[in-house]
Amino acid sequence: MKKIVVDAYGGDNAPIEIIEGALLARDKHKDLEIILCGKEEEMKQIIGSRMERITLVDAQEVITNDDMPTIAIRNKKNSSLVKAYDLLKENEDIIGLVSAGSTGAVLAGAIMKIGRIKGISRPALAPILPTKKESDVIIIDSGANIDCKPINLLHFALMGSAYYSIVYNCPSPRVALLNNGVEEEKGNELAKEAHALLKSAPINFIGNKEGRDFMSGDVDVMVADGFAGNALLKGTEGAVIAVMSLLKKSIKSHFLSMIGALFMKKTFKDIKNRVDILNKHGGSPLLGCKKLVVKNHGSCKRNNILSSIEQTLLLDENNLVGKIEDALEKLKA
């Protein structure tokens, strides 16, 4: 029996969508037990008689986006997130934690309660995005670490490569460094120093790539400091939204286009499915922690929670933490 602990009160759609997502995962995976942390009475009412392989742990407090992360983890001892972290820490048989709560608090909790893999100073988030080809791409770090050192980017590369190789069953993901040009001498001080480190790392480093290459399908793992990575990730999201919005607006303003759009339902569905890849994968694990922590988007729904739980199972089966440790060992050698 595998056990996963879920923060039932993190996220905009908590607790109902989180709990229903957990129940979906429980139904789909017969060897899975879920521990839900949150307001016990409320959770009981939502779940009713559907309690098979579900354990409830009472936690009356909730950490919100307004809380200062480290202070909240220290002081809100009775919050759903802190209780979940305490359970993850104290029970070896719990393989991971899923939360859609405040990113800062999830990160702070992971560092303060679970700890980092030895040698990693900064855990990172690595969301998945679609490319224009068949493959997907991850960006690491996407915003958890704003002021970075070259060594952090080296670790991001190792962790991202290990993660991508598991999720896509890809032995040697193409790792690139986000830069303002492809030439080796390009970049700010950080990128130049990181480039030198990545060149001799035990990964498939394909050199510098520009933001333009992010969705080209030529990169599997894009490495960046959290500030530029966040600009790239969110700029990309914003651009996709903008193009779809311009498309909609234009269709509405031409009668013939409106007729055409009726024939194109399958295509619009294709696009929606493809660009929605991040949600399908259930958020991003916090790479670099001693145990698995998967952070989902605040606005996620039950299917995304299902995906997060399934991602936790996949990463556990394939020993993500061990693979990152191995990569660090290889680096030392």
Next chain:
Amino acid sequence: MKKIVVDAYGGDNAPIEIIEGALLARDKHKDLEIILCGKEEEMKQIIGSRMERITLVDAQEVITNDDMPTIAIRNKKNSSLVKAYDLLKENEDIIGLVSAGSTGAVLAGAIMKIGRIKGISRPALAPILPTKKESDVIIIDSGANIDCKPINLLHFALMGSAYYSIVYNCPSPRVALLNNGVEEEKGNELAKEAHALLKSAPINFIGNKEGRDFMSGDVDVMVADGFAGNALLKGTEGAVIAVMSLLKKSIKSHFLSMIGALFMKKTFKDIKNRVDILNKHGGSPLLGCKKLVVKNHGSCKRNNILSSIEQTLLLDENNLVGKIEDALEKLKA
């Protein structure tokens, strides 16, 4: 008579597209004289008898992307770009320079030959992009300045605001700081310090915005260091390309969608026109120089050169350089 000097041998499609673009501008603007720098005999052959209000200045060398910018400006004295800069420098009646050559060389030439506006240490490039609403947005800096200080970002904001107000006849453009969150305390060290400076600057500063807001239509001038700005700009471009490519691929794979697409020609044209806004505006001026320098994309065609020349005329008529100087004066006061 207004005079503009054009580097006829900069860019992938030089000299033909550059020269034809200059001739289009000459034909359209009866009070305009163009000075073309490049290989005189070749230029003569292209122009033939169409020499009205065209002056040719012989320059046998060409600066390429492989040249080290500052070394090229110093040593390739007989290159089309250096000759053009020398003319701009020596002739008060030449109002500006247009080039589609190496960005680094155009930037180095501007600093070494023309000089910066007093008080500005880093000239910047500010390309225009579409938003999902009616308005356009500029990003400054987009890659000319990779390692920045807070004061540079303050200057980018002043210059970007002055530029946007002229191009869009908009008295008080909304200036935002690119950041990894909208809260005031967010950001790396650079962004935090820049935020404090922008708050008290004589501009319409609307606070921090994320990459996601770039194309939302809620920002007119996005301020960033050149590294993150480049990631945002190129990530956006890449995402637009990716969505259009996914759309095309999906249409081809569904018979009904192919039929639908036949009805949607106007919509596809709308989208193409809207996302092509950067080219329509003819590249970006190098903001912060003592005289007007407009840099076009290396792959630009004749119509883009026409736009660059027209942009130079517009910025001259509206005294961009003077407006930036005024903004610096206000800042001091």
